[in-house]
Amino acid sequence: MLRLMPGTNYAGRPGVLLERSAIVSRRGWLAFVSGFFEPVFYLVAMGQGLGSLVGTLPGPDGSPISYAAFIAPGLLAASAMNGAVFDSTFNVFFKLRYAKLYDAMLATPLGPVDIALGEIGWALIRGGLYALGFLSVMAGFGLLVSPWALLALPAALVVAFAFAAVGMAATSFMRSWQDFDLVTLAILPMFLFSTTFYPLSVYPPVLQTVVQCLPLYHAVELMRGLTTGAVHVGMLGNLAYFGVMIVVGVAVAARRLDALLLR
Amino acid sequence: MAVVPAGVLAPRSTGRVPSWPRGVLIVVEGFWTWYRRNWRATAVSSVLQPLLFLLAFGVGFGSLVAGGGQAAQATGGAPYLVWLAPALLAVSAVQSAAFESTYPVLSAFKWQRVYHAMAAGPITPAQIALGHLSWTVAKMALSGAIYVAVIAVFGGVVGPGIVLSLLAAVLTGAAVASLVMAFASTVENEGGPFNALFRFVVIPMTLFSGTFFPVDRLPEWIRPLTVLSPLWHGTELARDAALGVWRPLAVLGHTAVLLGLLAVGTVLVTRLYRRRLTR
Numbered sequence: 001m002l003r004l005m006p007g008t009n010y011a012g013r014p015g016v017l018l019e020r021s022a023i024v025s026r027r028g029w030l031a032f033v034s035g036f037f038e039p040v041f042y043l044v045a046m047g048q049g050l051g052s053l054v055g056t057l058p059g060p061d062g063s064p065i066s067y068a069a070f071i072a073p074g075l076l077a078a079s080a081m082n083g084a085v086f087d088s089t090f091n092v093f094f095k096l097r098y099a100k101l102y103d104a105m106l107a108t109p110l111g112p113v114d115i116a117l118g119e120i121g122w123a124l125i126r127g128g129l130y131a132l133g134f135l136s137v138m139a140g141f142g143l144l145v146s147p148w149a150l151l152a153l154p155a156a157l158v159v160a161f162a163f164a165a166v167g168m169a170a171t172s173f174m175r176s177w178q179d180f181d182l183v184t185l186a187i188l189p190m191f192l193f194s195t196t197f198y199p200l201s202v203y204p205p206v207l208q209t210v211v212q213c214l215p216l217y218h219a220v221e222l223m224r225g226l227t228t229g230a231v232h233v234g235m236l237g238n239l240a241y242f243g244v245m246i247v248v249g250v251a252v253a254a255r256r257l258d259a260l261l262l263r
Numbered sequence: 264m265a266v267v268p269a270g271v272l273a274p275r276s277t278g279r280v281p282s283w284p285r286g287v288l289i290v291v292e293g294f295w296t297w298y299r300r301n302w303r304a305t306a307v308s309s310v311l312q313p314l315l316f317l318l319a320f321g322v323g324f325g326s327l328v329a330g331g332g333q334a335a336q337a338t339g340g341a342p343y344l345v346w347l348a349p350a351l352l353a354v355s356a357v358q359s360a361a362f363e364s365t366y367p368v369l370s371a372f373k374w375q376r377v378y379h380a381m382a383a384g385p386i387t388p389a390q391i392a393l394g395h396l397s398w399t400v401a402k403m404a405l406s407g408a409i410y411v412a413v414i415a416v417f418g419g420v421v422g423p424g425i426v427l428s429l430l431a432a433v434l435t436g437a438a439v440a441s442l443v444m445a446f447a448s449t450v451e452n453e454g455g456p457f458n459a460l461f462r463f464v465v466i467p468m469t470l471f472s473g474t475f476f477p478v479d480r481l482p483e484w485i486r487p488l489t490v491l492s493p494l495w496h497g498t499e500l501a502r503d504a505a506l507g508v509w510r511p512l513a514v515l516g517h518t519a520v521l522l523g524l525l526a527v528g529t530v531l532v533t534r535l536y537r538r539r540l541t542r
Contacts, residue, residue, distance in 0.1 A: 028455050030455055030458075030459055031455050031458040031459070034458060034459055034462040034463065035462075037462060037463070038462055038466060041466055041467050041470055041471075042470065044470075044482070045470035045471055045475075045481075046470070046475070048480060048481065048482060049475060049476035049477075049480045049481060050324070050475055050476050052337070052476065052480040053327075053328045053337055053343075053476055053480075054327050054328055057327075181308065184308065184312070185311070188312060188315055189315055192315055192316065192318075192319035192320075192323075193315075193318075193319060193323070197319065197320070197323070197324055198323055198324050198326075198327050202323050202324075202326050202327065203323075
């Protein structure tokens with residue numbers, strides 16, 4: 001992977017970016033903290049309210065689980081995706097084009113790769129904290145029934161990393177705010193249709209295949225398997241999906257930032 | 264000294280100050296002129312987004328609850344899609360109202376300074392506020408009408424009552440838009456305040472106002488809070504209208520609350536615009 005990145009543009013100091021982000025978010029702490037509440041609101045409303053309409057659903061291993069236990073891992077995956085994508089698209093675009101933050105950073109001994117890694121790293125820390133918070137809420141509701149759930153946190157980080165990397169690569173191609181409609185266009189259908197709210201069996205066979213190609217579907221599969229304890233070998237395939245996203249995303253993002261900032 | 268022909272340097276002026284309502288209309292016309300050239304950018308958010316929600320919940324989730332006795336009891340016997348559609352109409356009006364009244368307002372004050380340009384002429388801040396609000400409402404009504412057509416295609420319309428639902432949705436959106444615009448006109452910086460508004464007001468309001476399930480399914484302690492939500496009042500109105508339920512007292516009450524909020528919002532927004540544009 002290191003060979004894919006332009007090595008000369010890396011000063012080995014992405015940590016200073018993390019430090020900067022931490023200082024900035026201490027000032028905007030409300031925005032930082034509020035990110036945690038969104039999935040919790042969804043869990044309370046949907047788990048309780050929609051759950052009362054459907055009763056139980058078949059879990060990953062076929063045994064029935066409550067609706068709250070069904071959507072909680074879906075919401076966890078979706079919030080990892082949403083957080084990562086938001087951070088790596090809207091925020092990065094603003095800093096790149098308007099705040100000219102990266103131009104300023106490049107005037108210091110930092111390279112584009114430091115910036116890419118630093119930004120993605122911060123998105124991960126933030127996503128990790130949200131995931132941890134959400135998992136504790138799930139535990140509080142008694143929705144974590146297996147020790148495998150401990151792995152849900154690292155899995156959420158992998159998912160967030162993959163979406164952040166691809167999001168950042170996509171952002172480097174954006175021309176204006178109008179292009180962000182395309183981000184919404186990709187994220188919203190995924191959030192709604194990737195078996196977050198109801199099982200795959202609802203769809204006709206053709207659509208099932210389409211849904212199974214979406215990255216969020218694989219994230220939901222991972223989370224649902226881990227939190228309910230229905231772990232199987234196929235989950236490595238889900239994981240591999242994100243491995244590919246990370247490699248491609250980071251490589252493209254680093255090269256594009258290089259071209260955008262140092263041209 | 265060179266002679267400049269009239270009309271080259273400055274557009275022709277009528278030399279007349281427009282009447283008060285005409286001033287508001289001119290502001291609306293200004294937004295319309297921009298929109299006519301840039302409407303494509305909003306197609307995703309205003310049409311596709313509610314359509315996706317309709318598909319995901321009305322059709323997808325609806326197929327889960329189709330047979331259940333619990334669900335039939337909750338929706339009063341109506342198919343889930345029919346029960347959900349008018350509420351989604353209200354939700355999409357409120358969401359677009361909230362969004363259209365935040366960043367575009369801040370932008371017109373701070374980044375593009377469209378308001379300052381308008382206020383440089385004989386248009387007053389109050390006319391600007393009402394003009395922008397009217398434009399937002401008009402746009403909401405238009406995308407709502409498109410949405411009604413989409414609902415009809417998916418079989419979510421059972422009668423002409425859906426037209427009244429649209430009116431209820433637009434009224435709800437107007438009330439929310441006026442209040443959010445008033446709030447946005449006090450905001451100096453992007454980010455924090457708007458994020459807080461969306462996360463702590465708009466999203467909870469969407470989830471806890473009886474859109475996807477009846478409010479009596481909520482935990483006991485949340486239920487009284489729904490009365491505070493304009494969306495709940497709008498949803499009740501829209502749903503009753505679409506399903507042909509006639510409860511005169513409830514209709515009166517909900518409409519009064521929404522009109523009251525709209526009145527408060529309108530007064531606030533005109534005052535706050537005056538304050539910010541004349542400082």
